[in-house]
Amino acid sequence: MDFRDSAAESAFRNEVRAFIARELPDDLAKGGMPGAMFGGGGGFDTGDPDLMRQWLGKLAGRGWTVPAWPAEYGGGGLGVMEQFIFNEEIALARAPRGLGGMGAGWVGPTVIVYGSDEQKRQHLPPIAAAEAIWCQGFSEPGSGSDLASVQTRAVRDGDDWLLNGQKIWTSLAHRADWCVVIARTDPDAPKHRGISYFLVDMKSAGITIQPLVNMTGSHDFNQVFFDNVRIPAEALIGEENRGWYISTATLDFERSSIALNVSHLIAVRELVKLAGHSKSGGRTRRELADRKVEAEIGRLMSLQVVSMQTRGLIPNKEASIAKLYCSELDARIWGTALKMLGPHGMLLRGSGARAPLGGAIGRSYMYATTSPVGGGTSEIQRNIIAMRGLGMPRG
Ligand SMILES: Cc1cc2nc3c(=O)[nH]c(=O)nc-3n(C[C@H](O)[C@H](O)[C@H](O)COP(=O)(O)OP(=O)(O)OC[C@H]3O[C@@H](n4cnc5c(N)ncnc54)[C@H](O)[C@@H]3O)c2cc1C
Numbered sequence: 001m002d003f004r005d006s007a008a009e010s011a012f013r014n015e016v017r018a019f020i021a022r023e024l025p026d027d028l029a030k031g032g033m034p035g036a037m038f039g040g041g042g043g044f045d046t047g048d049p050d051l052m053r054q055w056l057g058k059l060a061g062r063g064w065t066v067p068a069w070p071a072e073y074g075g076g077g078l079g080v081m082e083q084f085i086f087n088e089e090i091a092l093a094r095a096p097r098g099l100g101g102m103g104a105g106w107v108g109p110t111v112i113v114y115g116s117d118e119q120k121r122q123h124l125p126p127i128a129a130a131e132a133i134w135c136q137g138f139s140e141p142g143s144g145s146d147l148a149s150v151q152t153r154a155v156r157d158g159d160d161w162l163l164n165g166q167k168i169w170t171s172l173a174h175r176a177d178w179c180v181v182i183a184r185t186d187p188d189a190p191k192h193r194g195i196s197y198f199l200v201d202m203k204s205a206g207i208t209i210q211p212l213v214n215m216t217g218s219h220d221f222n223q224v225f226f227d228n229v230r231i232p233a234e235a236l237i238g239e240e241n242r243g244w245y246i247s248t249a250t251l252d253f254e255r256s257s258i259a260l261n262v263s264h265l266i267a268v269r270e271l272v273k274l275a276g277h278s279k280s281g282g283r284t285r286r287e288l289a290d291r292k293v294e295a296e297i298g299r300l301m302s303l304q305v306v307s308m309q310t311r312g313l314i315p316n317k318e319a320s321i322a323k324l325y326c327s328e329l330d331a332r333i334w335g336t337a338l339k340m341l342g343p344h345g346m347l348l349r350g351s352g353a354r355a356p357l358g359g360a361i362g363r364s365y366m367y368a369t370t371s372p373v374g375g376g377t378s379e380i381q382r383n384i385i386a387m388r389g390l391g392m393p394r395g
Contacts, residue, residue: 003303005085012082016089023058024095025051052096056130059097066104066128068309069112073120074128080309084302088262102172103127103134106253107180111199114238114246123178123199135176136254137167137200137224138247144169145380147182148191148244152226154183154198161236163200163229171374173209173222176202181226182247185240197243198235205229216348216366252314254375259305259315259322264295264329267364271337274356284340291333298326317389324381327371334365 005013028051059065062076068083069075078086090097098104108127111119126132143149152165163183173179179200186194200207206229211219238246268291275288301322308315315322338345341356349359372378386392 003300009081009085012078013085013089016086019062020089020093020095024055024093027051028055028096029094055096056098060129063128065098065130066108069108069124069128073108073112073124080306084262084306091262091266098130101257102136103132103178105257106250107134107136107178109253110180110246110250111237113249114197116234116237118234119199119237126177132178133172133176135170135173135179135202136250137170137173137179137181138250139169140166141168145377147247148195150182150184150195152181152183153187154185154196154231156185157230159233161198161231161233163198163206163226163231165226167224167226169212169221170209170224171221173202173224174211174219178202179224180250182243185243189241192244194241195243195247196240197237197246198231199237200229200231200235204231214366214370216363249314251376252316252319255319255323255381256305256309256315258371258375259302259319259326261326261330262299262302264298264326264333265292267333267337268292268295270357271333271340274337275340284336287336287339291329291336294325294329294332298322298329301325317385320376320381320384321389323375324372324378324385327375328378330371331368334361334368337361338365 025048027048056065060074063069063071063074063078064076064086066074067076067078067086068080069077071077076082087097104127108124111123115123123132127134137152138147138150140150140152142151150165152163152167154161154163163181165183167173167181170179179202181198181200182195183198184194185196188194206227208225208227210223210225212221212223213219214221237243268288271291272288275282275284301318305315305318305322308318338361341361344354345356345365346362347355347359348362349355351359355362376384383395387394
């Protein structure tokens with residue numbers, strides 16, 4: 001396979017570069033490092049909200065908030081490869097690309113595959129216009145890796161459903177307009193066959209959101225409580241009690257999006273520059289060389305996921321392989337950075353000029369510890385690879 005851009009891809013890359021150079025306000029281009037995969041804030045801590053709105057409006061005007069979606073839903077009508085190129089250029093420019101990744105990355109694609117025409121018309125254009133923010137209500141206090149054991153209940157009440165239960169680790173619930181929720185609709189069925197998948201308006205009465213502040217001091221995720229929340233019949237996506245299979249597609253889209261993280265090569269490049277100015281840089285030169293090799297491998301894995309998507313396939317074990325590798329690489333890259341810089345590297349934003357790269361390193365290191373957990377832990381990815389990739393029996 002020839003990994004270089006084709007002539008058309010190269011022309012597209014140039015078009016994106018020219019667009020960014022022309023339209024991205026200087027104050028929105030991030031100095032310093034690209035963050036870790038779960039870099040926090042979901043694109044919200046990128047500076048002036050008015051500038052952000054203007055920039056997103058320009059992206060949306062071209063369909064570039066969701067480059068590979070059909071134009072009828074506000075997308076760019078481009079291929080997955082162009083979307084990958086677009087993501088690379090956006091990452092290179094440290095430009096924000098949307099409000100939280102969930103709507104564009106995995107909720108929208110799920111609605112495209114499983115939603116009714118009405119659900120597509122209602123939900124896809126606001127995501128493409130960067131107006132609707134989504135969150136994902138899957139995990140519960142007793143159900144993370146064993147997601148099919150969720151206990152949140154949805155009970156039919158006339159034309160509506162009544163939702164009761166608790167979700168946890170719900171990223172961006174405090175900013176979200178909508179939430180995808182999986183809930184038990186048949187408690188007597190085997191656990192995978194009694195779950196349904198709902199699109200829930202976060203303004204519904206009976207929803208309480210409690211913040212969970214992480215170790216960087218950021219409020220990114222939450223606990224969400226549903227207390228007799230009334231949701232309409234049309235909130236159900238797909239068939240009743242078939243929601244588990246829809247949620248696994250959402251997770252495949254999520255892991256593919258995580259796998260398409262293109263910031264590792266950029267991070268290694270910035271660390272190499274820093275090593276040149278640092279007395280301790282020589283200490284970690286071989287480690288940096290390893291990280292460079294690994295980042296190149298991660299890019300090839302991302303390209304494998306892209307090439308499957310280009311052929312209309314939803315990567316499953318391939319997304320798990322890339323997610324496992326890239327998320328663990330995330331932790332290694334920032335670990336190498338701290339080893340290189342020592343305690344100096346832990347100076348955070350607000351520590352003045354002495355904080356390397358504006359304090360991004362310590363923060364990325366802390367966030368990188370969550371990369372192998374969010375979107376399904378490394379152990380769960382290994383289970384998937386063993387069963388679906390290698391055909392081994394369930395452990
Ligand atoms: C930054 C971040 C953002 C998140 N955002 C969201 C969100 O927006 N929405 C959402 O719904 N969830 C979210 N999550 C939750 C995430 O999906 C869960 O944390 C994850 O699936 C693990 O579940 P758990 O925390 O309950 O751990 P557990 O499932 O309790 O796992 C504990 C440990 O046991 C291991 N383990 C469990 N089962 C097995 C097994 N069968 N084989 C081998 N090892 C096993 C796990 O690998 C882990 O090491 C987020 C998590 C993080 C870190």
